[in-house]
Amino acid sequence: ADDVILAIGQENAFPWIERDLGIEFDKWDVPVIDPRTFQSTRPGVYFGGDAAFGPKNIIWAVEHGHQAAISIHRHCERQPVSERLPPGMNLHSRKMGMHEWSYANDYSPVERRLMPHVSLKERFKKLNIEVELGFTAEQVEQEVQRCLNCDVQTVFIAKLCIECDACLDICPVDCLTITANGPEAELRARLKAPARNLAQPLYVSAALPQTGRVMVKDEDLCVHCGLCAERCPTAAWDMQKSQLHWPHAEDEARALEARKT
Template identity: 60%
Template sequence: WIERDIGIEFGEWDMPVVDKVTFQSTNPKIFFGGDAAWGPENIIWAAAHAHQAAISINKLFNGEDIYDRPEPESNLVSQKMGVHEWSYDNDISQAKRFIVPHADQSISLKDIKVEVELGFDEKQAFEEAQRCLNCDVQTVFVEDLCIECDACEDICPTDCINFIDNSTEEDIRKNLRVPALNLDQDLLVSEKLKQTQRVMIKDEDVCLHCGLCAERCPTGAWDMQTYLYEEAKIY
């Protein structure tokens, strides 16, 4: 459906050759994104491609370098609302993923129009939602506020917080309360703490983001902050 005589080169799968940074085709005035550029992708990626292409088009019209991309916006916002109040649910659930109910095979195999997955009822949906790890909420530790009472270490349900003497990464990983065996996951290591010169080490691999450390901390050294990352857009 794309004209072949307007200066656009085509590559694998007969798709237009598109720059993955600027979304510009080999015809400098034509931009692509989404399925038209790289085949089937979800609508979230397609929308992101459109925003990036819009930035390129705006820069092209203004005679600017389209490779000079604006930085994305990111920030952290505390979720603390009061002394013991937070703007997210920090319930700890040990439940495993709930199985979505299915229609009886004796019915679904007879009629292709029958919906196979029945979905959760209200109770099941609520219980499944309680498994949320609040992945957008980050644990933020401020060394200068820590009095090394170790209350956070004591209350952590997964033993992901440790106060130990600093050492080599290999020794640290072996000596944590729960050994950190996943070498692809960096550890959060604080500066030396004032009272004992120990360091606080947190293993994100086993953190539930439950916020109990922040609730228990008497000095506010721990905080739960929502992380926002947003690509630059042109409106």
């Protein structure tokens, strides 16, 4: 980029941008930005962070910067900025032994612990003290065990399943059912635990080799304990860590270079 303008503040204010440059502003007097490319209505001029879409947190601002960097790189290479690499996803098994996983898979039913605070009396006496006291090392240890390991997915290979029902029996939350396939509304109602949250799609496997029925999983209930995968005699279930790769400018640069050679 030729110029990067760093701004810190609480409100968008762009009186210093001439209105005849081809940069359109909306009714709030903030620039009109493409939410994917972060390009303004003037090609080659980009906005990110609060300047683009109003107040958000710093994590969003960093991501806006990454996306704008991709656009800037493509713009400099005279490539269409709206075309970019798709995100990638990778899955790796977490299995380390018959009953061993490389993640803490024990489900902890412990309730979320409240953060201890300095008393109101103290806070009024001293207005500049840290209010949250934090947890002790032991409390932190317990708190992290509450993680549901949402990044570790249950992966099912239908052709390996011998329909022994062992995974159904051991699942502590009854989120697995082997049944005949059917229309979604009716299928949801006849699962071991009816799946009432319509916003959560059901996992429905391919037809199982023995009977043609399907394995259905309600992800809403799963606590990612891995017991189904430990119990399965044929390794039809596995616990696999998913990693999402969101391309950045260096990946775009590499891809563009590779296309040139």
